[in-house]
Amino acid sequence: MTSLSSQQIERPALAPSSRLQGLRDGKLPRRLAVAALILLLAFLSLYPLSMLLYGSLHTTPPGIPGSFDLSGYRQVLTWPTAVLFANTVGISLLKTIISLALAVLFGWIIARTNTPARGALEVLITLPFFVPPILTAMAWGMLGNPQVGVINLAWRWITGSDNALVNVYSYSGVIWHMLQYSTPFLFLFVVEAFRAMDPALEEASRMCGASQWWTFRRVTFALMMPAIVTAFLLSFIRGLENFESPLFFGTPAKIEVITTAIYNSIHHQSIANYQFATALSFAIMALMFLLVLWQWRLLRGKSFQTVTGKGYSPRLIDLGPWRWLTFALCVAFFVISVVLPIGQLILGSFFQFFGFYQWDMLTLEHYRSVLGNSEVWRAFRNTFMLGLIGASTTMLLGAIVAYISTRTRWAGRQVLDVLAWLPWMMPGMVLAVGFLWGFAFLPSAISIYGTIWALLIAYVALGTPIAVRVMSAAYRQLSFDLEECSRVHGATWWQTLWRIMIALAWPSFAVGWVLTFFGIMRELSASVLLYSVGSEVLSVVLLRMWENGQAETVSVIGLMMMLLVFVFRWVQLRLIKRYISTL
Amino acid sequence: MKLKRTALAVGLASLAFPASAQDAGWDSVVAAAKKEGKVVVYSMALGAPYYLAVLKAFEAKYGIKVESLDLRASELAERVRTEQAAGRFLGDTEIITTTMIEEQRKNGDYIQAIGTVPNAKNLRAPFKATEISVPAYVQPMGILVNTRLVKPEDEPKSWDDLNDPKWKGKILADDMRPLGSGNTMFAILQKKLGAAFNEKLAEQKPVFSRDLRNDARRVARGEYPIYVPQIFAFASDLKGLPVKVVIPKEGAPYAMMEFAMLKNAAHPNAARLLIDHFLEQDSQLLYANGWMLPVVEGVADRANDDAKPFANAKLMGPALLEERPAMMELAKKLYQ
Numbered sequence: 001m002t003s004l005s006s007q008q009i010e011r012p013a014l015a016p017s018s019r020l021q022g023l024r025d026g027k028l029p030r031r032l033a034v035a036a037l038i039l040l041l042a043f044l045s046l047y048p049l050s051m052l053l054y055g056s057l058h059t060t061p062p063g064i065p066g067s068f069d070l071s072g073y074r075q076v077l078t079w080p081t082a083v084l085f086a087n088t089v090g091i092s093l094l095k096t097i098i099s100l101a102l103a104v105l106f107g108w109i110i111a112r113t114n115t116p117a118r119g120a121l122e123v124l125i126t127l128p129f130f131v132p133p134i135l136t137a138m139a140w141g142m143l144g145n146p147q148v149g150v151i152n153l154a155w156r157w158i159t160g161s162d163n164a165l166v167n168v169y170s171y172s173g174v175i176w177h178m179l180q181y182s183t184p185f186l187f188l189f190v191v192e193a194f195r196a197m198d199p200a201l202e203e204a205s206r207m208c209g210a211s212q213w214w215t216f217r218r219v220t221f222a223l224m225m226p227a228i229v230t231a232f233l234l235s236f237i238r239g240l241e242n243f244e245s246p247l248f249f250g251t252p253a254k255i256e257v258i259t260t261a262i263y264n265s266i267h268h269q270s271i272a273n274y275q276f277a278t279a280l281s282f283a284i285m286a287l288m289f290l291l292v293l294w295q296w297r298l299l300r301g302k303s304f305q306t307v308t309g310k311g312y313s314p315r316l317i318d319l320g321p322w323r324w325l326t327f328a329l330c331v332a333f334f335v336i337s338v339v340l341p342i343g344q345l346i347l348g349s350f351f352q353f354f355g356f357y358q359w360d361m362l363t364l365e366h367y368r369s370v371l372g373n374s375e376v377w378r379a380f381r382n383t384f385m386l387g388l389i390g391a392s393t394t395m396l397l398g399a400i401v402a403y404i405s406t407r408t409r410w411a412g413r414q415v416l417d418v419l420a421w422l423p424w425m426m427p428g429m430v431l432a433v434g435f436l437w438g439f440a441f442l443p444s445a446i447s448i449y450g451t452i453w454a455l456l457i458a459y460v461a462l463g464t465p466i467a468v469r470v471m472s473a474a475y476r477q478l479s480f481d482l483e484e485c486s487r488v489h490g491a492t493w494w495q496t497l498w499r500i501m502i503a504l505a506w507p508s509f510a511v512g513w514v515l516t517f518f519g520i521m522r523e524l525s526a527s528v529l530l531y532s533v534g535s536e537v538l539s540v541v542l543l544r545m546w547e548n549g550q551a552e553t554v555s556v557i558g559l560m561m562m563l564l565v566f567v568f569r570w571v572q573l574r575l576i577k578r579y580i581s582t583l
Numbered sequence: 584m585k586l587k588r589t590a591l592a593v594g595l596a597s598l599a600f601p602a603s604a605q606d607a608g609w610d611s612v613v614a615a616a617k618k619e620g621k622v623v624v625y626s627m628a629l630g631a632p633y634y635l636a637v638l639k640a641f642e643a644k645y646g647i648k649v650e651s652l653d654l655r656a657s658e659l660a661e662r663v664r665t666e667q668a669a670g671r672f673l674g675d676t677e678i679i680t681t682t683m684i685e686e687q688r689k690n691g692d693y694i695q696a697i698g699t700v701p702n703a704k705n706l707r708a709p710f711k712a713t714e715i716s717v718p719a720y721v722q723p724m725g726i727l728v729n730t731r732l733v734k735p736e737d738e739p740k741s742w743d744d745l746n747d748p749k750w751k752g753k754i755l756a757d758d759m760r761p762l763g764s765g766n767t768m769f770a771i772l773q774k775k776l777g778a779a780f781n782e783k784l785a786e787q788k789p790v791f792s793r794d795l796r797n798d799a800r801r802v803a804r805g806e807y808p809i810y811v812p813q814i815f816a817f818a819s820d821l822k823g824l825p826v827k828v829v830i831p832k833e834g835a836p837y838a839m840m841e842f843a844m845l846k847n848a849a850h851p852n853a854a855r856l857l858i859d860h861f862l863e864q865d866s867q868l869l870y871a872n873g874w875m876l877p878v879v880e881g882v883a884d885r886a887n888d889d890a891k892p893f894a895n896a897k898l899m900g901p902a903l904l905e906e907r908p909a910m911m912e913l914a915k916k917l918y919q
Binding site: 145 | 670
């Protein structure tokens with residue numbers, strides 16, 4: 001106690017020299033850098049959220065006279081909203097559990113077994129994630145419609161039955177459509193975690209007499225916990241925020257979830273009820289915050305470092321003839337989730353009307369109209385530019401924040417982590433309103449509103465949580481021994497960062513970059529509110545065309561996007577294989 | 584204090600923006616518009632080809648660039664509200680429904696007087712330009728039937744025919760509870776045909792959808808034999824498919840689309856010129872051929888043969904802003 005007082009008294013006298021000392025030690029620049037990062041993240045997350053908090057407490061949106069009250073929150077605390085919550089959580093939980101089981105199965109098949117053509121299968125399994133949901137929704141509306149869906153027509157023709165085999169307009173239809181995205185999303189996390197694991201740990205378990213299943217459950221699965229819990233949580237939250245699937249397949253079956261309720265209260269009321277919509281969003285945010293706390297509690301105090309200084313190569317399990325079954329499982333997933341809907345789109349794009357397949361309606365007109373549409377080309381350019389710059393900026397920011405929060409003991413690191421996580425907890429469409437209000441009410445000298453910068457900033461904010469999670473999971477798996485060893489052998493901090501941390505975390509960075517890039521390519525809810533003339537992006541153009549009944553043109557653009565996705569993924573995988581593995 | 588601020592704002596606005604030439608001759612408006620060089624329109628046209636054709640013709644005729652932002656009604660309303668409240672005046676004019684303009688006037692100071700436009704004198708009865716709005720076109724609605732599933736003798740001829748028991752569970756409809764064409768039809772038919780009509784229709788258990796532009800195709804594919812309310816123009820590009828739009832004998836409920844000038848528009852003269860251009864015979868003819876109802880004299884009869892019945896349809900309505908909350912509440916009650 002005495003020494004503490006003495007330090008407090010002595011500090012002012014030592015201040016100039018300690019500041020210099022701090023500068024020499026790099027503490028001051030470090031603190032300034034952390035402060036700058038906190039400010040940047042606060043602008044990306046707290047600023048739009050504060051606008052929304054205002055909206056949830058004020059009877060009118062910003063800029064309109066009104067009064068403060070809690071009527072929005074009172075509306076949330078009602079029985080119909082409780083049913084909404086139960087619906088939303090139930091659907092998301094079920095789809096996350098099923099897709100996690102599938103992702104672990106596929107991850108294990110690809111990373112740890114001798115299944116044939118694993119490289120190709122990996123690319124095929126991840127493809128559904130990159131297809132814009134509006135396209136698959138449209139295609140599944142044609143395939144699984146109970147009255148005239150192709151699957152049901154074929155079923156009736158084969159069996160002579162009057163009943164439908166599948167009905168996409170149902171709870172299972174909503175979950176099925178969500179599964180097609182969450183399975184590859186989770187797979188991307190899980191497969192890397194399988195690869196990053198030292199097989200010596202499993203071998204030790206086996207040598208101690210444990211069975212294959214026991215080893216998988218208690219060693220393999222347990223070591224993958226950070227990646228699995230993070231992925232589960234991200235996927236579950238994404239499920240809570242999912243909009244397209246319940247809108248397309250839930251609304252016709254009178255299935256309402258929180259996002260469609262928010263959408264209806266903003267878009268389908270006589271006067272948009274922002275107070276209820278934002279209050280409902282803050283209620284979800286509270287739920288998500290509890291989930292994050294649960295994640296922290298689950299992972300607290302446990303070590304999951306599986307990448308050490310020891311060299312190893314993953315051991316493959318010989319499945320014998322069963323390898324063809326695992327091969328067939330992967331192919332079946334690809335066929336059902338990609339080939340069927342894309343096949344339907346290809347078919348539709350060559351006919352005058354989507355769904356009417358007559359010889360006299362065959363046409364190339366839709367391709368001609370897309371190729372000659374300058375707005376489409378401008379949207380392509382904007383989208384790719386925003387994707388490239390946005391994904392790179394987001395991942396760089398995410399990598400820095402994750403590094404500080406997981407590998408240092410710097411003051412303010414937890415604030416950074418929380419700030420970076422915040423945007424993930426709000427549904428995109430509500431956060432977009434926060435951005436719209438936020439950018440519009442900035443001082444007039446700061447011209448972000450109505451420019452392409454508004455989209456870029458929103459994309460970085462929306463992508464940062466996932467970038468931080470991906471990089472945090474990667475850093476957590478790296479042993480501190482590696483860094484210490486490098487420093488002991490005379491490497492500088494920068495050399496250690498470059499040759500150890502960046503080199504080992506690079507594959508995760510690449511995965512995060514791909515997730516962010518395609519997240520930007522597909523992003524709709526923020527784009528639709530923030531775009532302006534000249535800053536249109538593809539998702540908005542697709543939505544507008546869809547709303548205008550141009551399903552055939554949407555198919556053509558969707559197929560062009562798919563082609564680009566294939567090329568892009570191929571180039572990216574080639575680059576990773578050639579350069580990153582040797583970094 | 585407030586007065587001083589208003590005076591200051593007016594003074595600054597007069598310095599910042601080119602003076603509107605509304606009191607001078609139309610030639611000076613045209614000259615001022617060309618000097619402004621561009622006009623920004625907010626619309627709900629959803630990229631309709633006739634809308635784009637009118638804009639293209641305007642650009643070609645005057646050399647003035649048109650930047651059009653196509654938005655859904657609710658997005659458009661929120662964008663205008665936010666921009667006006669934040670003092671960012673990006674849009675010049677908007678084409679929205681009469682009720683939305685009334686709502687904007689009720690909720691804030693977002694629009695300004697348009698001034699006279701020469702072609703407004705050609706408006707046909709009952710359409711009239713006011714100080715703050717100019718009619719652009721009319722969007723009427725009818726009944727869509729699948730011609731393979733509905734025999735000619737069974738086709739509904741009136742709105743009441745929808746309540747025939749044979750159509751129970753077979754009607755696809757735009758959701759009548761939220762804001763949109765479904766609720767517009769609900770409100771107008773409630774007023775014109777009486778409360779019993781909507782009560783009986785609710786007993787028919789129509790299946791709701793919100794996918795306005797694709798619902799006609801669902802009917803064409805045979806998912807449902809009937810769809811209401813079918814906006815005429817949205818079926819005009821379905822030639823070759825087994826569908827037919829029926830104009831009921833009582834008439835067609837409609838949404839009136841009008842121009843309004845946004846407050847502190849940066850290009851007020853170009854906006855006025857564009858509004859005037861929309862009322863040209865050729866512009867209105869493009870709309871009439873797209874099965875919209877033109878608002879100027881002498882166009883409906885010049886429309887293509889297949890478009891004439893729609894361009895001359897008997898109208899029912901309009902829906903009124905003050906009745907909207909009660910109608911939405913009633914629809915929610917009937918269709919719980």
